[in-house]
Amino acid sequence: MAPLRNYFLYFGLGNISGISISSIFLFQKLLPNCDPVDDDQSNILGETLIHTQDEQLQIRSKTRQWPDWPAVGYEEVGKPLVTKGESFFNDARKIYFEKDANGKTLMDEFVEIYKNRPDPVNICGIRINHALALFLAVKQIQPSLVIESGVNAGVSTYFIRAASPSTKIFAIDPEEKPICGQGERWIDASDKTTNYTGKNFVDLMALDWEGMVTKKEIDPERTLVFIDDHLHAFERIAGVMKFGVRHVVVEDNYKINEGATRNDRISTPKQMFFGKQWKKEGDWLFNNLVAYAEFPPIVPPIMSKVSTEPRKKAGGFMHSSDENKDIVHPMLRPDLSEDDLKIYKDIATTLGIDPSLEDRFAYMQFMNYNQICHLELLPMPPKLLYKD
Ligand SMILES: C[S@@+](CC[C@H](N)C(=O)[O-])C[C@H]1O[C@@H](n2cnc3c(N)ncnc32)[C@H](O)[C@@H]1O
Numbered sequence: 001m002a003p004l005r006n007y008f009l010y011f012g013l014g015n016i017s018g019i020s021i022s023s024i025f026l027f028q029k030l031l032p033n034c035d036p037v038d039d040d041q042s043n044i045l046g047e048t049l050i051h052t053q054d055e056q057l058q059i060r061s062k063t064r065q066w067p068d069w070p071a072v073g074y075e076e077v078g079k080p081l082v083t084k085g086e087s088f089f090n091d092a093r094k095i096y097f098e099k100d101a102n103g104k105t106l107m108d109e110f111v112e113i114y115k116n117r118p119d120p121v122n123i124c125g126i127r128i129n130h131a132l133a134l135f136l137a138v139k140q141i142q143p144s145l146v147i148e149s150g151v152n153a154g155v156s157t158y159f160i161r162a163a164s165p166s167t168k169i170f171a172i173d174p175e176e177k178p179i180c181g182q183g184e185r186w187i188d189a190s191d192k193t194t195n196y197t198g199k200n201f202v203d204l205m206a207l208d209w210e211g212m213v214t215k216k217e218i219d220p221e222r223t224l225v226f227i228d229d230h231l232h233a234f235e236r237i238a239g240v241m242k243f244g245v246r247h248v249v250v251e252d253n254y255k256i257n258e259g260a261t262r263n264d265r266i267s268t269p270k271q272m273f274f275g276k277q278w279k280k281e282g283d284w285l286f287n288n289l290v291a292y293a294e295f296p297p298i299v300p301p302i303m304s305k306v307s308t309e310p311r312k313k314a315g316g317f318m319h320s321s322d323e324n325k326d327i328v329h330p331m332l333r334p335d336l337s338e339d340d341l342k343i344y345k346d347i348a349t350t351l352g353i354d355p356s357l358e359d360r361f362a363y364m365q366f367m368n369y370n371q372i373c374h375l376e377l378l379p380m381p382p383k384l385l386y387k388d
Contacts, residue, residue, distance in 0.1 A: 004381075048125075052224065066092075069324065070323065071327055076271045078279070079273070079274060080109055080256075081327065081328065082273040083328075086291055089294065090293050092296050093332070095136065097331075098111070106136075106139070112388075113158060114131060114351060117159075119183070121361065122182070123181075124152055124178075124180035124182065125155045125156060126156050126228070128298060128362065128368075129369045129372070130368070130370070131156075131159050133247060136163075137224060137374055140164050143224040143248050144168060144218075144305060145219070146170070146225075147169075147223060147224070148167070149226065149229040151172065152173065152175070152182065153178035154188070155186060156201070157171050157193065160299075161190065165192075166192070168194070169190045169192060171193055171194070171195050172197070173197045173198075174197075175197070204225070204240070205240075213243070223246075225248045227248060230252060230260060230263055231267075232263050232267040233265070233269065234281055241288065241377045244379070244380055246376060247374070247377070248375045250269060251372050252268060253370055253371040254271065254276050254316065254371070269285060269373055270373070273285070288307065288378050289376065291375070293328075295371075297330045297369045298335055300318075300324065300333065300335055301321075301367065303366065304318070304366070304367050306356050312343065315370070317364075318369050319367070353365050
């Protein structure tokens with residue numbers, strides 16, 4: 001049973017013109033347990049007071065800060081780095097590097113899987129930072145189904161399957177063959193993957209959600225939607241939420257005015273949370289989330305200081321001159337810690353990548369980063385679900 005306060009928020013923001021933001025915050029104040037729970041003292045160093053339109057109503061807003069890192073994550077829209085609630089993405093370093101009883105880490109497991117990826121370059125798809133994010137999301141959520149919108153050469157399908165042999169996958173892409181000259185698509189040999197590709201293509205929003213739920217073929221509460229199709233991310237998130245989906249990972253979470261396609265430049269959660277022109281959408285999305293977090297890149301942009309790659313106008317890549325005011329603290333700090341430098345060099349050399357990132361292949365591997373994010377959506381009030 002979802003907390004009652006969740007339903008208040010949904011109804012309030014589903015009709016944003018009929019209810020002021022301050023009234024919604026009033027609901028938050030009146031209902032119990034509305035302040036975020038501070039259970040990660042190592043990362044959360046500050047708490048600030050913010051004011052709504054109604055000066056009398058003050059709510060506590062948490063900030064997330066890190067040592068020796070300029071960015072501040074705010075639990076509030078209108079900021080270049082927004083965060084909300086608790087997502088496992090915030091604990092990526094701990095989860096990836098904690099040793100098990102045999103002295104092994106999840107990173108050890110991932111590196112072996114990454115070494116054997118079907119396309120080592122994956123020019124039009126995920127590389128190490130995003131593969132780490134997707135792999136972790138599947139490991140942590142343990143979804144019964146992953147719906148992957150945007151398959152291309154099947155590299156992301158490969159990581160989903162590697163993270164969970166038992167999860168069903170719907171792999172969706174209108175193309176019969178990979179784009180970007182990527183050769184043959186990797187096809188999952190398991191009978192747990194349904195390929196909605198080429199002539200069998202069905203768009204994410206055109207799947208028979210109602211039929212599948214009614215026949216109990218899928219459980220939207222245990223479904224993860226992975227969006228990597230360069231379509232309108234906001235509309236797709238809001239769309240799948242109506243079907244009861246609770247977890248979404250958005251790969252192309254570009255910063256404001258950046259993006260490989262027009263849709264990227266006008267629809268990512270990061271833009272909706274910061275761009276003044278998207279205030280209505282940003283508020284709606286923020287208030288219908290349990291959690292929002294951007295995945296940390298494995299190393300900071302400064303690790304590419306010897307690279308001569310120019311900054312990419314479209315975004316999607318970190319650059320050594322980045323100010324880092326709008327991205328989360330990286331998992332490792334090889335720039336500050338000898339221990340982290342050793343870990344980073346071990347990972348890079350195991351993967352056959354030059355850790356100096358001087359050559360283009362190495363730069364493209366470690367610096368490709370789009371603020372890939374995890375959204376945990378509020379449950380839909382049962383009355384609004386189509387099945388009722
Ligand atoms: C960036 S690529 C996906 C890369 C892949 N996820 C990976 O990381 O290896 C984007 C893909 O989205 C596909 N696409 C375009 N329209 C789509 C749609 N309506 N639904 C699903 N995929 C779509 C394109 O054909 C292309 O293959």
